[in-house]
Amino acid sequence: MSSDIEIARAARKRPIAEIAAKLGMGPHDFLPYGHDKAKITHEYIAGLKGRKQGRLILVTAINPTPAGEGKTTTTVGLGDALNRIGRRATVCIREASLGPNFGMKGGAAGGGMAQIVPMEEMNLHFTGDFHAITSAHNLLAAMIDNHIHWGNELRIDPRRVTWRRVMDMNDRALRQTTLGLGGPANGHPRESGFDITVASEVMAILCLADDLADLQDRLGRIVIGQTFDKEPVTARDLGADGAMTVLLRDALQPNLVQTLENNPALVHGGPFANIAHGCNSVVATRTALALSDYVVTEAGFGADLGAEKFLDIKCRLAGLSPAAVVLVATVRALKMNGGVKRGDLGAENVTALKDGCANLGRHIENLRGYGLPVVVAINHFTSDTLDEIAAVQEFCAAHDVQAVLCRHWAEGGKGAEELARIVARLAETGEAAFAPLYPDAMSLWQKIEAVCKKIYRADHVEAPPAIHEKLAEWQAAGYGHMPVCMAKTQYSFSSDPTALGAPTGFTIPLREVRLSAGAGFVVAICGEIMTMPGLPRHPAALRIGLDEHGRVEGLF
C-alpha cells in the first residue's frame, strides 16, 4: 500500500465550494483559502441559530502506546462510513501545530484511506489560525511589559507576571529567558520564557468561545499575574481584550476541508491535551451539528484524559450532549497493555491480550458512567490473528458491548460501515443520558478528587498545603464553579507512565495548579508537563524541502 502522503497527494479533491454546497452553503457563506480550504463566515454561523442539531459521536481510545491506536483514522473512517450508509456526517478534528513537524515526523490527519486533505497545508500554515493566536498572545505580553515600562499604573509586580510569550516552534532555548535587558529604553529586566502556541490559554479560549462577543469576554478574563498587593491583573485591566479579539476575528471561523471520499470535515483549533482540554473548537462542533445528521469528533490521548475533558469541560461548558462513544482499540496496543514489548508485537499472544483488555474494560465502565452508549472499534492491523480478534470481541461481549473489526485504514469508509450502522443504531435509539462526572457546585478540590478516584481509580490524591491554599483562594474569588483540567501522563490511568493495563492501589500526586480564568477551568498538574518542546538531535527539518515539482518532501 502507498504511504499516507502518496495517498493524500493522489486524492481526487473536489472544489471546496462543492463540499460547502453539500452542507447547504452558498458561495458567500464561506471564505475560500485556495481551492481546497475555506472558512465558514461568522455571518453564516450566526444565521444557524435554532436549527435542528445533528447527533454528536465521540471517538476516544484506550491509553495510547507506541503501537498506535488510530483514533483520528477511525474518526475519519466512521465519518465516511456514515455518509455511505445514508447519513450526512461531518468530521470535526483539531488543527496540527506547525513547530513539531520540524522536529519529529509530521502529523497526518488520519491515515491510509481514511484521511483529511490537503495534508501538506494542514501541517504548515493552513489558514493562519495558529499564527493569529500567536499574535494575540504576544500582543498581550507586549502590553504587559509596556504598561510596566510607562509607569506601571496598575502596580503589576514584575516578579509575578505569569503570562509568558508563545511561538509555534520547537525551541528549547526559549523555555527560560530574561528580557528587558539593555538599559532603560528596553524596559524592566525580568525572567520569563516562551511556550509553544498550542499551550497558549488563547488557544483554549478560541476553542471554547461561543462567538466573537464571548471570545472577547473570555480574553478579558485572562489573569496575567498579580499586583504588588497580590491582586489578580486581567487582560481587560490592561485594555488588551479588544485588540486581541480583532487579531482573532478570522481565526474563530471554522476551517472546512474534505476527506479522501469528499465528505466535509471541519478542522479547527488545537489546544494542548494536558494543560488544556484537547478538543477542536466549540464553534466548529456546533456549526457541524447544525449542518449535518452526524458529527464525528475525537478527543486527545486516551479516554481517561481526553474523553473526560471532552465531557466534563467542553460538553459541560458548551451544553453539548453526545449520542454515543466509539472506543478505539487495537490488538497490538492491548497486547502492550498486557505486558508485550514493542519488538514482540508481531507474534500472536492471546494471554497477554486478555490481560491488556483490563485497560479497555475500565474505559468502557468509565464512559458508561457518563450515561453514554459505547461501541468498541478494533482498528485492524494486518498482523492481527483471528484468535486475537475473537478474544477482544469475547471480552467486550462479556461487558455487554459490541466490538467491531474496522478496515477503514485499508478500505476507507467501506471498511467502517458495520461500525457506522452500530453507531447509528445506538445514537438513534436515543439511549444516551449524558451527565458529567461532577456538578459545577462541587469544590475545586472535590472535582480533582472525583476525576482521580472515579476515572483513574486512585486511592488518594496528595497535594502540598500551598495547592490547597491556592484552590481555596480561587474558590473564594469566584472561580469555584469551573471544571478542572487534569494534566497527567497519557500512558497510564495512574501518574506512572509505565503502569499499563488497569493499575490499582496508587496515589495521584498533585504538583501544581494553574488558573485559566479566560478558558474557564483550573488546571491540575500531576507530573512534569513540557510546554515548549525541543528539536531532536537530527530534526525532521534537515530532511524537509521541495522536490523538483515544488512539492514538500520529508514533512511526513
Added chain:
Amino acid sequence: MSSDIEIARAARKRPIAEIAAKLGMGPHDFLPYGHDKAKITHEYIAGLKGRKQGRLILVTAINPTPAGEGKTTTTVGLGDALNRIGRRATVCIREASLGPNFGMKGGAAGGGMAQIVPMEEMNLHFTGDFHAITSAHNLLAAMIDNHIHWGNELRIDPRRVTWRRVMDMNDRALRQTTLGLGGPANGHPRESGFDITVASEVMAILCLADDLADLQDRLGRIVIGQTFDKEPVTARDLGADGAMTVLLRDALQPNLVQTLENNPALVHGGPFANIAHGCNSVVATRTALALSDYVVTEAGFGADLGAEKFLDIKCRLAGLSPAAVVLVATVRALKMNGGVKRGDLGAENVTALKDGCANLGRHIENLRGYGLPVVVAINHFTSDTLDEIAAVQEFCAAHDVQAVLCRHWAEGGKGAEELARIVARLAETGEAAFAPLYPDAMSLWQKIEAVCKKIYRADHVEAPPAIHEKLAEWQAAGYGHMPVCMAKTQYSFSSDPTALGAPTGFTIPLREVRLSAGAGFVVAICGEIMTMPGLPRHPAALRIGLDEHGRVEGLF
C-alpha cells in the same frame, strides 16, 4: 470628505476573480483568500517567461517631513489614471507590518480616493506572508541553538551568533534577552534578542528572490555567525534552507488585490527601508510587468534612500529598468524643507517654499544621473495657494522638468490623468537609459563613498578601522560584487535629521557594517537603527476592537 477607512469600507469591490481576469488569469491561475484577495500561483508565473514586458514607473519623493508627501497615494492614483487613459496598469506596493498598527495609528494603503482595498485585512494578517517569514526565520534560530545543544559539530561560537529571532510585534522587552537558561535540558545560555519581522533578512530575501530555487539558494547563503575559528556559518551548513523554503513556498506567491477603481494591485513583501532595500518583491514586479502595459511602484522614504536602493539594489539584482520616475512633492513638505515649522504650514510662504525647493532640485539631479526621465507630481492639499503651486512649477521648469498638480486624493484616478499622460509620453518616447550609480566591480568601500558623495553630497565618509577591516574581509571572501544598502536617517540628505533642504559641507559617519549574504547586499549603518520598535505610552491597541457589526475600530 470621509476618512480613509470610511472610503475603504464603502468601496465597491469586484470579486477578485474579476480583477484576475482583467490581467488575463483563469480561475486556476490564482489561489483565492476570501473573495477580495488572491495569490498568483507559482505555476502561472513560471508560464509567463518570455512575455513582452510592460513599462516600469518608479514613484519616489522628496525627503519626508511630518507634513506628509503621499507617495503611496500618488502611486495608486497614477495607476488608476493610467488605466483611465487606456493603458493597462498594475500598482505594486509593499505589505504592511502587523505589529506597528497596535502602537501608533495603522497604515492605509494610499489615502482618500486613491487607496488599495481591503484595508483592514492588509493591516492585519492579510495572506499570512509575514507570519511565514517569522516562522522561517525562527526555525533557523531554533536550529542554531539545537545544533549547539546536541554537540555543536560545526563548532559554532555561541558568542558570535548574529542571527536573532523575530516577531511581528512592537515589543521593546525582547530587544535584548538571554536565552537557554534553566539548566542543561534548555541548551547553552547566551545573549540574543528579537527584531521585528520586517527587519528579518528572510524578508529581504523573499523580496529579491527570482523563484523558489533562487529563494532556497539565497536562504542557504545566510551567514548566522562564526565558528570558534571565525569562519562564517551559513543556513546551508545547518541544513535549514530546505525547510525554510517549504515554510515560504506560499508566501513567495504575490498577492493580488484592487484599487478603489477596481484596477489590479500586487501587494507583496515589505522589507525595512533602512537595513534592507525597502521595495516590494521582485516576483510581484516581474509578474505585473508581464501582465500589464504599465507597472507603477514605489520605493521607501525619500529618493536619496528609497530610489537609490530601488535602482542600485533591486533593479541591478533583478535586471529591471524603469522607463520614468515620478518625484512626489507637496507644497507643505517643501515649506518645511525651507524652514517653516509644522504649526505655521497653513499660511502662504512662497519664500520658504522656494528655499525648500533646493531639496526637490537635488533629487531631480540625482534621478537624472541614473539616466531616467523625471516628472514632479505636486500632491495637492487644500491649503496650497496658487502662488505656491506656481512657484514649484517655475522651479521645476527652470530645471527642465514638468511639475503637475495632482488631485487623486480628492478625485481618484481622474485627478491624476494629466500626470498619467506625461508619464506615458516620457515612457513611450523611450528616452530612459538607465545605469546604476556604480558598477558591481567597484570595491564595497568605494560603493559606500559613491552613494554618500554623489547622492547625499557629503564631503567625506568616516569609518573606524574595524569597519575597513570588515569590508576588506568580505571583499576577500567573495562578497565584493554586492551592492551596498545604506541605513541612514530618511529626513535629510545628511546623517543629521534636522538638516533639511539641500545641506552641504558634511561628513557621513559610518558606525557599523553588516553582511546580508542571502539578500545579496552589505548594509552600511550611518546612525542609530531601531530594529524592534516599542509601544507608546497609550498604544493604539487600547482603542482597537470590534464594533457591534464585527467591524474593526481604532486600527486606522
